[in-house]
Amino acid sequence: MEPGKRGIIIVAGGTGSRMGAARPKQFLLLDGMPVLARTINRFAEALPGAPIVVVLPPDQADFWRNLAARFEVAPHIPATGGASRYESVRNGLAALPDDCDLILVHDGVRPLVSRDLILRTAACADQYDAAVPVVEPVDSYRRIDAEGSRTVDRARLRIVQTPQAFNAGVLRNAYENPFDEEFTDDASVVERWGHAVFLCEGERTNLKITTPEDLVVAEALLEAERTDDKQKTANDDFAAAADRASGEGKE
Known part of the structure; x- marks a missing residue:
């Protein structure tokens, strides 16, 4: 079955106080281009023609x-x-065309999201109506309470990323x-409103830029x-040249 029409909401409404910069972090330059611009372009490349709302x-x-x-x-x-992320997403939903069947919501400061991750999360949401990418933690964790602290079993934890993808009706009804x-x-x-969420495979390179160190x-x-990319291009060129040479040798 062909997938339905995708819609994208990129949430870039934060102030970036932890970055300590004069401008919000989504507007800072990353390798000569604003972080937010890179995020927008990643989705445009992965899902050509899908409407993109930027909050x-x-x-x-x-x-x-x-x-x-x-x-x-x-x-x-x-x-x-x-005033909150919740309100920002609601505003984004209001700006998105009504004919979208699947909606992906992404943090504007995750500019390295890959095409594979975008498509994989969307495909999981097509099947399960709600999907989020996660990665396993590598650090140890301790829970702090009034009695002190204790170790948390990290095997039972997952780090949640975006894009998070949902059947449009499910997401709109929840909001x-x-x-x-x-x-x-x-x-x-x-x-909260009774719909289970499927966990799909995330990517450690899907970095959320929050501090100056994250930009580095x-x-x-x-x-x-x-x-x-250069290595892949070189390999493809070599393979194509080898195929041409093989063909010429058979003539």
Whole structure:
């Protein structure tokens, strides 16, 4: 069965206080291009033609419009962010076309999300109606309470990423309900109203840029991507040349 129409909401309404920069982190340059621009373009490449809504801080819409005009950024629909992520996603849903069958919600500061991860999460949501990518933790964890601290079994933990993908009706219905302080992401909103969430395989390179150190890591990951792409191109060129030579030898 052919997948339905996809819609994308990129949440970029944060202030970036932990980055300590003059501008929110989604507008900082990563290898010469704004973080948010890279995020938008990743989705445009993975899902050509899918409408992309970008939720921005209320006081930064004009700044983003002027900044984006200086770069090659895929077409997108701006929306105004709210006081919480929950409200920002609700505003994004209102700006997204009604004919979308599947909606992916992504953090604007995860610019290294891969095409494979986007498509894999969407495919899982096609099957299960709600899917989020996760990775296994590698660090040890301790729970702190009034009696001190104790070790947590990390085998029972998963680190949650985005994009989170949902049947459009499931997500829209969940966001018609009241806000709760316990909501941490879209999956928690959907689960509250009775829908199970499927966990699919995430990627450790799907970095969320939060601190200055994260920008350094992201630069290194981008350079590694370019090296891999060059090697793949060289391998493809070699294979094509070998095929041509083999064909000529048979004549």
